[in-house]
Amino acid sequence: MTSLEGSLTRLRAVEPADVELLYTWENDPAVWAVSGTTEPFSREQIERFISRQLEGGDLLRTGQLRLMIEVPEPAGAAGTAETRTEAEPGMADEAKAANPNRTARTFRTIGTLDLFEYDPLHGRAGLGILIYDRDDRCRGYAADAVERLCRYAREGLRMHQLWCNVGADNEASLGLFRKLGFREVGTKRDWLWTPDGYRDEVLLQKILK
Structure with missing residues (x-):
């Protein structure tokens, strides 16, 4: 699998160039509350994780698959460490020469x-x-990204259902999953510790049809 196109986003496999980006994200304490992380990751740990993903078949071997979410950047947008430019697939060299503005797409x-x-x-x-x-x-x-993943899970992986856990006070995430057809099937009381006390967690489930 290389990438999965949605209407606004595309999903792609993890690549070695993602090490620094993932190192930054995984070590941001602001993310730990929703990721369940309790200690920092080293670059070596991130590199090993990406290496396992690149070996292929990671979902069957380890039960885990990570996809990177990208959005297209407007033509002429300034590049950043999070930006990738690539040749447009399916274009012959002659077509690229005749259409120089279509030879590359930039994604963030x-x-x-x-x-x-x-x-x-x-x-x-x-x-x-x-x-x-x-x-x-x-x-x-x-x-858009979750909707595309649901289609991939159903059509590409022949999966029957997806589930997710969301903090009961995370209205944005609850609204997102409800909108996409996930149904609340249970509440785990005092499930999550926070500096302000224990919080409930909601279990949501979607049957893929």
Whole structure:
């Protein structure tokens, strides 16, 4: 799998060039509350994780698959450490020469999607999403990416259902998953410790049809 195109986003496999980006994101304490992280990651740990992903078949071997979420950048946009430019697929050299403005597309990486605890017998997996920069939230990117992943899980992986855990006070994430057809099937009381006390966690489930 190279990439999965949505309406606003595309999902692609993790690459070695993502080490610094993932190192930054995984070590941001602001993300730990939703990722369940309790200690920093080293670059070596991130590199090993990416190496396992690149070996292929990681979902079956480890029960986990990470995809990077990208959005297209306007022509002429300034590049950043999160930006990748690539040749447009399917174009012959002659076509590229005749259409210089179409020879490359630029994408900016904005987050991650994870499948975890994959159970091939029952055809299910947990789902987690991160849109890192606040400026990229509430723009439809998360909904588009999750919707595309649901199609991939159903059609490409022959999965029957996805589930996710969301803090009961995380209205934005609850609204996102409800909008995409996830149904609340239970509440785990006092499940999450926070500096302000224990919080409930909601379990949501979507049957892929």
